[in-house]
Amino acid sequence: MKRRDFLKAGATGTAAAAAATALAAPAIAQDVRQWRMVTAWPKNLPGPGVAAQMLADRITALSGGRIEVKLFAAGEIVPGNGVFDAVGQGTAELYHAVPAYWGSKSKGILLFGSQPFGLTAPEQAGWLIHGGGQALYDEIYGGFNLKPFLCGNSGPQWAGWFRTEINSVDDLKGLKFRSTGLASEMCSKLGMAVQAMSGPAMFQALQSGALDAGEFIGPWTDSALGYYQIAKNYYWPGVGEPSSAEECAVNLEAYNDLPDDLKAAVSHACASLYNDVLTEYNTKHAQALTQLVNEHDVMVRKLPDEVIVAMGNAAGEVITDLRSSDDELVKRITESFLAYRALMHEYMPYADNGQMNARLLDYKYD
Amino acid sequence: MKRRDFLKAGATGTAAAAAATALAAPAIAQDVRQWRMVTAWPKNLPGPGVAAQMLADRITALSGGRIEVKLFAAGEIVPGNGVFDAVGQGTAELYHAVPAYWGSKSKGILLFGSQPFGLTAPEQAGWLIHGGGQALYDEIYGGFNLKPFLCGNSGPQWAGWFRTEINSVDDLKGLKFRSTGLASEMCSKLGMAVQAMSGPAMFQALQSGALDAGEFIGPWTDSALGYYQIAKNYYWPGVGEPSSAEECAVNLEAYNDLPDDLKAAVSHACASLYNDVLTEYNTKHAQALTQLVNEHDVMVRKLPDEVIVAMGNAAGEVITDLRSSDDELVKRITESFLAYRALMHEYMPYADNGQMNARLLDYKYD
Structure with a gap:
């Protein structure tokens, strides 16, 4: 039961229901986290905006509702280019953006987004998982009070x-x-x-x-x-x-405060989204290219x-x-x-x- | 608390603990599923055997322990080539194998494993997610009382x-x-x-x-x-x-009996493992090739x-x-x-x- 529904039931129920509410409320309040996801995107922007909503829903689903993630578009709580600082400072619990935006923090961060003549999207995942990349990604974001995950990739870009x-x-x-x-x-x-x-x-x-x-x-x-x-x-x-990676970063205290199964919910929600996003770009890029050539000369x-x-x-x-x-x-x-x-x-x-x-x-x- | 630990605590505890057990046991028994994963592999076989154990652990973690998956190697409950039938019939709840093994059931199944001059591993994921493949994969396995998921890929093979x-x-x-x-x-x-x-x-x-x-x-x-x-x-x-895909298939009644969040735990555990497995093969193939050339002529x-x-x-x-x-x-x-x-x-x-x-x-x- 979601917290909102629960409180509503308590407010409108019988005396017996109210008594049950009084007993159960602290356990539920303790067990459900209301997390705000800020993003660098307009709401439902095809590509990353849609992916951000999918990630929010997936974390909520995989946590069994124990983390309720609500998404805020760029500008709703903080500007799109302010999400890195906002989450580090705890204004929101997590963000969806791209590493490519944070070169002013450190040029090392840019390598987790894309590298000229560098890695394709599957190779980028490989570097993080099996090439030592994730430990370094954790280390550099840790310095900004963030725990980062790759959660998508727009694939090979055009010149x-x-x-x-x-x-x-x-x-x-x-x-x-x-x-x-x-x-x-x-x-x-x-x-x-x-x-x-x-x-x-x-x-x-x-x-x-x-x-x-x-x-x-x-x-x-x-x-x-x-x-x-x-x-x-x-x-x-x-x-x-x-290739160009999309990322999710979580406020470090909020992440460290999670029990192991909810840490798994966040990290595997991100990992499971990588190919959904990548292959959506590949598929729709391929379809769109035909239209560009045939219909738009x-x-x-x-x-x-x-x-x-x-x-x-x-x-x-x-x-x-x-x-x-x-x-x-x-x-x-x-x-x-x-x-x-x-x-x-x-x-x-x-x-x-x-x-x-x-x-x-x-x-x-x- | 795992069911096994709980029963042990009940058996050895004080009267008060036993009373608490009597109250709580039905709820816990109802809430924890003990699932047997049978596989086509020897225990911990590098590559697929290790991946099967990772998948079992990941489903357990993502379900918050509400599905406890125990892995059985080929021959422990059923022979490796018998897992498809065994899970369809309910002898075990799920298996880890490859579609390439089930051509005797239908040649259509082979296309979900690998196709000569066909799809690379990222493209295979793309076909299932965005090209209508998963619906057909569900349809053909549904005829055998199974719900299938891709959960890995050994990547491009050698001639x-x-x-x-x-x-x-x-x-x-x-x-x-x-x-x-x-x-x-x-x-x-x-x-x-x-x-x-x-x-x-x-x-x-x-x-x-x-x-x-x-x-x-x-x-x-x-x-x-x-x-x-x-x-x-x-x-x-x-x-x-x-490319050659690895799969997990779940007994259809066992799968349909899951609440939505546990369905998500199973499907996203599989999806999140795809790149872990694929990039492990790519990384270790690359390292091994150097050794083959330099040390083994x-x-x-x-x-x-x-x-x-x-x-x-x-x-x-x-x-x-x-x-x-x-x-x-x-x-x-x-x-x-x-x-x-x-x-x-x-x-x-x-x-x-x-x-x-x-x-x-x-x-x-x-």
């Missing part, structure tokens, strides 16, 4: 929407371009004039000419935001963000290898900067990421990548 | 261990080869003399000459079974099984494209056989699989596959 074709590295120089996080550092090293802004703001800026080009996520979300109306060249691969173009290699070198410099950070925790996170990346970089040609390349050969299948 | 090099399609003809499931049908269509047997039996058969070659899983598990001692050519890609070889194409055509015939099945449910499952595969086949070159190929170009990164 972006360009008014003109990109045929050489020189074509990137001076380009007014929207990007975020470590990807924007990669772009800056190539001489691009990088600006950070929200997805809707990017539409306006492309329209007004304040931007020449920009990247946001991939076909599903990008379609909804209408970039194809202005810039018709849609470039891949989005090597600046080979979008030109799908691959970046020339020369440009990808230049981006790789720039990404290498970004990672080298992190390796030589003055902050020893940032250095340890970077080394751990690099070790797991090296393992997957070496192995994937025989594994998923090998399978997908083989599948592209010319044979009769259906 | 196998060969004494001699494979340079042409002709080299495959008459080869005595160990394989399973739909992959073995693909091999048969190429004239290979296919035999099914366990992993340990494959070692003996390679040693005695009863087999010329064989495939089991990938570097981690294959190393443990010692095939490299006999056949030094290790071929990839394992297109017969681009294994030659890593790619199948010639001509051979992969012939395998693709044979795989296409296997799928065409399923499409033209007399069983309309098998046909529907096949069409659903093909639709999701077509979507991912079209999209992955821009997504994960595009990222991994870009990562392989020549730039300076670390």
Whole structure:
């Protein structure tokens, strides 16, 4: 029984019911936690806003109602960019956002979101679970009084929407371009004039000419935001963000106060959501791409290898900067990421990548 | 408190404790389910045996102890190949195995395990969650009184261990080869003399000459079974099984009898384990491959494209056989699989596959 219903029953019941209420109320009040989840998203924003609501519902379900999670959209309690501080300080018990937003706290955090020329979404999960990543994620967020979990991933991003074709590295120089996080550092090293802004703001800026080009996520979300109306060249691969993780972080005292089964409810709710979110993006990106090409005359173009290699070198410099950070925790996170990346970089040609390349050969299948 | 402890306390306690027991026992007895999980694996077999124990523990934890899952290895209650029937009949409440084992029940079931030239592990999860796969998985298992969930994946398999090099399609003809499931049908269509047997039996058969070659899983598990001692050519890609799913199935009455929060505990325990298992295989396969090459003189070889194409055509015939099945449910499952595969086949070159190929170009990164 939910606490609200219970109190209502007590208030309107008979004397006998009221007596039962008086006996049982302290046990129930003690046993049900009312948790506020603040988010970086408008309510029900396709993608992360919907995922945040799913996570809130899943924690409530898995806790058997002993944690009732109520979701608040960006701005309802705190602004979207204030959720990290708000939860650390205990204004709310948990948030749903992306690590990519917290580079001002520490650049080490950005590696838990996405890394230029780094890990795909399954590999990112692998680094955290089997490559030592979660312990480092706990350590750096612990310094801000937070316990973090990955709970989704928007998968491989696209290189972006360009008014003109990109045929050489020189074509990137001076380009007014929207990007975020470590990807924007990669772009800056190539001489691009990088600006950070929200997805809707990017539409306006492309329209007004304040931007020449920009990247946001991939076909599903990008379609909804209408970039194809202005810039018709849609470039891949989005090597600046080979995947982009979504996270949930819980106030550390609130988390430590949980019994083991409720800790499991929170952590496994997050883990179980990862593929729901990732595969929703993959599925809907695939469906949306067909529409973009067939109905909106979008030109799908691959970046020339020369440009990808230049981006790789720039990404290498970004990672080298992190390796030589003055902050020893940032250095340890970077080394751990690099070790797991090296393992997957070496192995994937025989594994998923090998399978997908083989599948592209010319044979009769259906 | 666990039921066992409680009864013990009742038996040895004071009169007051015994009185309390008499009052509380019915509520507790009603609230704690003692579930037996039977498995297709020896106890703690690296890979699936360990995963089965993790799943048992996770369901127990997420249920707050209201479902106590006790694991039984193959042969303890029923033989490993008898778990499907045993759980359908209610001899045990749930099992941990692989769909690939139940082709004798229906060939439609095999598509939930692995498909030649089919889905990678993330794509397989995507088909079930967002491509209509879970509803069909429920439907076909429902006919056997089971409620099924995917709960892991051993990822992309390898083509196998060969004494001699494979340079042409002709080299495959008459080869005595160990394989399973739909992959073995693909091999048969190429004239290979296919035999099914366990992993340990494959070692003996390679040693005695009863087999010329064989495939089991990938570097981690294959190393443990010692095939490299006999056949030094290790071929990839394992297109017969681009991924291989592990599953949990629950007796349908036992599942339907659960309240919603315990249904969530079971389903999200399974979902949350998928990446734990998948990324453990990926990580340990990658580590084991280095050892195989550096310490055991294994030659890593790619199948010639001509051979992969012939395998693709044979795989296409296997799928065409399923499409033209007399069983309309098998046909529907096949069409659903093909639709999701077509979507991912079209999209992955821009997504994960595009990222991994870009990562392989020549730039300076670390």
